[in-house]
Amino acid sequence: MTHQSTAKDGISAGYYRLFAAGIINGIGDRFSQVAMLSLIFQLTGSGMAVGLSLGVKLIPYLALAPLGGFLGGKLPRKTVMMATDIAxxxxxxxxxxVTGEDRLWLLYVGSFMLAAGEAIYAPVRKSSIPLLARRDALLRTNGMEQMLTGCVLILGALTGGFVSHWFGPQTAFVLNAVSFLAAALILSGISFPHTPPEGLGDEDEGLHGTDMAAKAGAGERSSSPKSLPALIAGSVCLQIVLGYELLVSLVSGLDNVLISVYAIRVFNAGDIGVGVFYASLGAGLTLSFWTGRLVKRNLLAAALGGLLLEGLLHIGISAAGSFAAVCGLYVLASLASGIVSASLDTLLMRETPARWQPLLFGLMTAAGSMVLGLSMLLAGYLLTRMEPRLMGLAGGVCFAAIAVVLGAYAWMKDRRGRKVSVLSRTP
Incomplete structure (x- = not known):
């Protein structure tokens, strides 16, 4: 594989364009989301309506994320991403x-269609990363992806809160549309390398400069079964990553809804409070890029330890008595979450042959988003039956329990002689 203008750090110039487009696109989306949630709460005052608005955005992922993965393997990835942005x-x-409660259906339909485009876009974008960075740079690149999300939350959510508060939600909606156009223009400058043919050793591509252990691991996977189910069945590491995606998504919906409810209902901080909480999450994700670089070995242990810590921090958020304390705890929780996500994404990309990556990412996005959408709907319902803090406590306990369960699974497989196949970070 020939990487476009590969720099000394193993990351091509094309990835930096992908990174820039992601920031612009993400900031526009956050502008719109903060304004949308605030508008819904102003018009209805209902936690159920907030949960419905978030949940409906995830429904398209069930069918369209696998389609995006399929298209990413068959069509030029740049074309697919640009088309979905413009559409x-x-x-x-x-x-x-949307000027009144009687027109909320427009918001739900629009959210559904925006999510449909993102469902196609997301797996194509994610499967592009290994094509634009060498294997030994994947952990750093995935750390940059967490920093990207952090920057989007800080610049998009915090600024979006102020924009919605001072200029009205309509301004945020227009800026979101402009961001799609700007992102498409930036993507137009990327030159993707050609994907290796099916029969060639796609796991050997991009290994230049890595150590012998990494090359040996690639050689083992090149002889793995030729179907995706067989690949998953033969890798304990992939099983744990997939288990994480499903189980954590089941709980994350509670937290996603609670962010707005904490800000507006518990602390009476309004639009600006929602933006500040999201900015706190962004600060933690940004910090995770640097703290995550301290993880040099056993990425799986780092990920599960981070998930356990994240659960404990969410328990603390549910009991915190001040707005400032919740902000600080959100910073720490998202820092742990960023390390978890970067570590698991790196393992997933290392363990999966390039030819299977678009489809696998699409299927994971579909399954995780479907579960997350159901979780958000459940959260909206539960908020009509229980206090927000109690729901937050339950979510934190569940995060910690998932870390323990997945850790126990890995330990049992290791005791039975099933190699987890976790590669250390290459220098």
């Missing part, structure tokens, strides 16, 4: 016509 512009502008 979402009119739906982003449709939010301008």
């Amino acid at each position: 979402r512009i009119p739906f982003a502008l449709s939010f301008l016509w």
Whole structure:
């Protein structure tokens, strides 16, 4: 594989364009989301309506994320991403016509269509990363992806809160449409390398400069079964990553809904409070890029330890008595979450042959998003039956329990002689 203008750090110039487009696209989306949630709460005052608005965005992922993975393996990835960006512009502008509770259906339809585009876009973008960075740079690149999310939350959510508060939600909706166009223009400058043919050793590509252990691991996977189910069945590491995706998504919906409810209902901080909480999450994810570089060996242990810590911090959030304390705990919780995500994404990319990555990422996105959407709907319902702090406590306990269960699974497989196949970080 020939990487486009590969730099000394193993990351191509094309990835930096992908990174920049992701920031612009993400900031626009956060502008719109903060404004949308605030508008819904103002019009209805209902936690159920907030949960419905978040949940409906995830429904398209069930069918369209696998389609995105399929398209990513068959069509030029740049073309797919640019097309989905441009197609979402009119739906982003449709939010301008939501002027009362009787027109909320426009918001739900628009959210559904925006999510449909993202469902196709997301797996294509993620499967592009290994094509734009060498294997030994994947952990750093995935750390940058967490920093990207952090920057989006800080610049998008915090600024979006102020924009929505001072200029109205309509301004945020227009800026979201503009961001799609700007991101498409940036993506147009990427030159993706050709994907290796099916029969060639795609796991050997990009190994230049890595150590012999990494090359040996690639050689073992090149002789792995030729079907995706067989690949998953033969890798304990992949099984744990997939288990994490499903189980954590089942709980994350509670936290996603609680962020707005904590800010507006518990602390009476309004739009700006929602933005500050999201900015706190962004600060933690940004910090995870640097703290995550301290993880040099056993990425799986780092991920599960981080998940356990994240659960404990969410328990602390549910009991915190001040707005400032919750902000600080959100910073720490998202820092742990960033390390978890970067570690597991790196393991997933290392363990999965390139030819299977688009489809696997699409299927994971579909399954995780479906579960997350159901979780958000459940959260909206539970908020009509229980206090937000009690729901937050339950979510934190569940995060910690998932870490323990997955750790126990890995330990039992290791005791039975099933190699987990976790590669250390290469220098």
